Amino acid sequence: MIYVAVLGYGTVGSGVVEVIERNRDSINKRVGDEVEVRYVLDLREFPGNPIQDVLVHDFDIIVNDPEVSVVVETMGGLKPAFDFTKRALEAGKSVCTSNKELVAEHGLELMHVAEMHNANYLFEASCGGGIPIIRALNSSLTADEIDEVSGILNGTTNYILTKMARDGSDFDTALKEAQQNGYAERNPEADIEGRDACRKIAILSSIAYGRDVRYQKVYTEGISKITAEDMKYANAMGCSIKLLGQSRIVNGGIYAMVCPTLINVDNPLYSVQGVFNAIFVHGNVLGDAMFYGSGAGSLPTASAVVADVVDCAKHRGDNVMNQWSDEEISLIDIDEVRGRFFVRVAGSLAGELNNVKEVFGDVEPVSIPGTAGEFGFITKEMSEREYKEKAAKLPDIITMIRARV
Numbered sequence: 001m002i003y004v005a006v007l008g009y010g011t012v013g014s015g016v017v018e019v020i021e022r023n024r025d026s027i028n029k030r031v032g033d034e035v036e037v038r039y040v041l042d043l044r045e046f047p048g049n050p051i052q053d054v055l056v057h058d059f060d061i062i063v064n065d066p067e068v069s070v071v072v073e074t075m076g077g078l079k080p081a082f083d084f085t086k087r088a089l090e091a092g093k094s095v096c097t098s099n100k101e102l103v104a105e106h107g108l109e110l111m112h113v114a115e116m117h118n119a120n121y122l123f124e125a126s127c128g129g130g131i132p133i134i135r136a137l138n139s140s141l142t143a144d145e146i147d148e149v150s151g152i153l154n155g156t157t158n159y160i161l162t163k164m165a166r167d168g169s170d171f172d173t174a175l176k177e178a179q180q181n182g183y184a185e186r187n188p189e190a191d192i193e194g195r196d197a198c199r200k201i202a203i204l205s206s207i208a209y210g211r212d213v214r215y216q217k218v219y220t221e222g223i224s225k226i227t228a229e230d231m232k233y234a235n236a237m238g239c240s241i242k243l244l245g246q247s248r249i250v251n252g253g254i255y256a257m258v259c260p261t262l263i264n265v266d267n268p269l270y271s272v273q274g275v276f277n278a279i280f281v282h283g284n285v286l287g288d289a290m291f292y293g294s295g296a297g298s299l300p301t302a303s304a305v306v307a308d309v310v311d312c313a314k315h316r317g318d319n320v321m322n323q324w325s326d327e328e329i330s331l332i333d334i335d336e337v338r339g340r341f342f343v344r345v346a347g348s349l350a351g352e353l354n355n356v357k358e359v360f361g362d363v364e365p366v367s368i369p370g371t372a373g374e375f376g377f378i379t380k381e382m383s384e385r386e387y388k389e390k391a392a393k394l395p396d397i398i399t400m401i402r403a404r405v
């Protein structure tokens with residue numbers, strides 16, 4: 001018997017209990033043993049819910065039960081999740097989590113603790129919800145040298161940007177609608193300012209490149225400054241604006257960043273709409289691969305957590321997460337990163353285009369109905385430093401969005 005304890009009976013924790021119940025037979029068959037939820041830890045009571053029979057309020061009961069071999073941590077946040085996870089691992093129990101904050105902050109340390117105690121610390125659900133991307137990077141793409149991981153890693157922001165692109169809504173209206181439909185939290189700051197995607201790209205990059213990417217060093221911009229007008233320009237150019245988490249190896253160095261990015265229809269991430277996530281991976285022998293699916297939600301996320309439970313049950317005493325080493329990657333300075341830039345500038349074509357061309361060279365101006373007195377253009381490829389130097393010579397720039405076109 002594989003006894004499981006679930007820490008936190010919220011959206012994901014309740015999904016984990018449901019998945020283990022609903023797919024009991026197939027899960028047991030895959031494990032070759034019976035998987036049973038012995039405890040659920042939560043501060044609350046759930047009167048009338050069968051979970052009440054296994055509900056406990058004291059973590060010590062779980063950590064001191066030698067029969068519990070797998071702990072699912074779906075509490076979120078750092079406290080008390082870090083302490084509980086460490087104690088569970090030190091007691092030789094494997095831990096499976098969806099907690100991206102904890103993995104980005106303390107994942108390395110917790111993996112070491114797991115290794116020392118012949119246990120596993122697995123976190124498939126921390127990136128891309130139900131999309132099996134971590135297992136793919138850790139166990140499947142092991143013949144490749146990965147040189148790019150890029151993706152739409154946050155469902156909330158992709159929902160908002162999709163709404164803005166489809167309905168012409170402004171950011172605040174789209175955010176309100178996302179909140180009303182349960183796709184954005186009441187405090188959506190970590191999502192809309194890109195911090196959630198930042199943690200996810202740091203985790204994915206660490207596994208893809210086999211070294212540690214500290215999320216605090218990843219250049220991050222969110223989507224709160226994207227306007228309905230920006231989206232109209234994107235539509236007029238046959239493009240879309242997406243919040244991308246990107247990391248790439250360029251000339252032997254690695255850069256990582258999160259920012260709103262203009263992409264065109266040729267980009268495989270262009271058609272990823274609504275709350276869906278997708279991760280694009282490039283390997284030197286594989287070429288391109290895309291992983292697409294539900295990036296959030298109770299059951300999709302629980303699907304990834306329970307898959308980790310199955311992995312832990314099948315690999316007892318065997319450490320399976322081994323692609324993320326202690327050596328920290330020194331990321332390339334953002335100023336050295338090369339790309340193209342979509343720029344909106346105030347002024348009439350007749351009055352301002354010559355100034356723009358003097359600074360940025362020959363560019364193709366774009367105008368959209370309803371925004372007289374301004375136009376847009378996409379620069380040729382240059383470094384961020386070069387862009388900043390040139391932009392400083394044009395005082396009438398309204399906005400800049402990075403472009404991968």
Ligand code: HSE
Nearest residue numbers: 153154155156295296
């Ligand atoms: N807030 C996250 C998102 C949840 O919108 O993608 C899944 O990590």
